[in-house]
Amino acid sequence: MSRILAIDTATEACSAALWQDGDVLSRYQVAPRGHTDLILPMVAELLAEGELTLNELDGLAFGRGPGSFTGVRITLGVAQGLAFGSDLPLFGVSNLQALAQGTHRVCGAKQVLSAIDARMGEIYVGGFALEQGVMMVCEAEQVIAPAAYLDDETKSGWAFGAGSGFVTYTELISRVHRVCEALPYPEAQDLLPQALALFQAGLGVDAAKAEPVYLRDKVTWQKLPGR
Numbered sequence: 326m327s328r329i330l331a332i333d334t335a336t337e338a339c340s341a342a343l344w345q346d347g348d349v350l351s352r353y354q355v356a357p358r359g360h361t362d363l364i365l366p367m368v369a370e371l372l373a374e375g376e377l378t379l380n381e382l383d384g385l386a387f388g389r390g391p392g393s394f395t396g397v398r399i400t401l402g403v404a405q406g407l408a409f410g411s412d413l414p415l416f417g418v419s420n421l422q423a424l425a426q427g428t429h430r431v432c433g434a435k436q437v438l439s440a441i442d443a444r445m446g447e448i449y450v451g452g453f454a455l456e457q458g459v460m461m462v463c464e465a466e467q468v469i470a471p472a473a474y475l476d477d478e479t480k481s482g483w484a485f486g487a488g489s490g491f492v493t494y495t496e497l498i499s500r501v502h503r504v505c506e507a508l509p510y511p512e513a514q515d516l517l518p519q520a521l522a523l524f525q526a527g528l529g530v531d532a533a534k535a536e537p538v539y540l541r542d543k544v545t546w547q548k549l550p551g552r
Contacts, residue, residue: 328375328382329520330407331513332368334360334399335392335420336441336489338510341367343375344517350374351514360399368407379411384529386520388511389417390538391449391466392441397537405532414529416520419538421488423511425453425460426518428487432505436463438483440490440497441511443468448490448497449540450474452483459518468540471497 326346333340339360342351352367372378387404390397408415425437435455443449448471452464464480471494474480486501487508498504523529 327521327524328377329384329386329416329517329524330368330371330379330382331386331418331516331520332364332400332404333388333420333423333511333513333516334364334403335388335390335396336510338512339363339367340511340513341371342512342514342517343371343377344521345375345377349514349517351512353512353514355510360396364399364403379407379413382411382413384414384416384520384524386416386418386513386516387535388420388423388513388516389536390420391443391468391540392420393444394539397539401535401537405535408532408535413532414524415532415535416516416523416529417535417538418516418519418523419451419462419466420511421449421451421466422453422460422462422519423513423515424487424508425451427508427512427515428485428505429455429460430515431507432485432503434485434487434505436484437505438464438486438501440486440488440494442489442493443541446470447541448474448494450490452480459522466538466540475500 421439424439451466
């Protein structure tokens with residue numbers, strides 16, 4: 326029996342999920358702020374409902390980005406804190422991949438272009454295709470301006486699109502046949518298929534070695550007059 330907890334706060338949504346040998350319990354709430362206050366109570370509720378303690382888990386999955394810098398850091402910090410205390414391996418899963426996995430779960434998609442609004446006039450975007458039940462990368466993740474992405478005519482014809490990028494930049498819809506509108510943000514339960522694959526392959530990492538993926542190297546902002 327495998328038991329894996331998943332958490333994610335990388336976007337406007339805050340979520341947690343618990344896998345117990347095929348059964349999934351989940352919590353999900355859209356809350357642009359307050360993820361720090363929400364995520365640990367969600368974890369506590371799921372463990373209580375599943376009648377488990379942290380020490381009885383086999384591992385912990387976390388949304389490793391891309392997403393908001395603060396949100397990704399919260400996810401990693403909470404995951405490391407829980408893992409350190411219980412000596413659990415961590416499984417970092419792409420938030421773009423989780424969006425694609427959720428689109429398969431909700432809309433039956435087998436090919437997905439995931440796009441998350443990255444602010445500053447850019448999107449985080451990546452393409453995924455289903456392989457043995459798990460969405461795998463087939464177009465590398467990147468941060469890019471929507472217009473620059475649209476200028477590349479080779480990046481078209483995706484069966485499904487998902488994510489907040491399609492809400493903010495509706496012109497992206499021209500690159501897909503259908504948008505899975507029910508899934509604007511990644512959900513923790515959709516981290517689980519990839520995390521299970523990593524667990525079965527023995528590819529968990531120690532808490533101290535877990536790393537986020539921001540895609541954007543640095544944040545730039547305009548100085549105020551006189552500063």
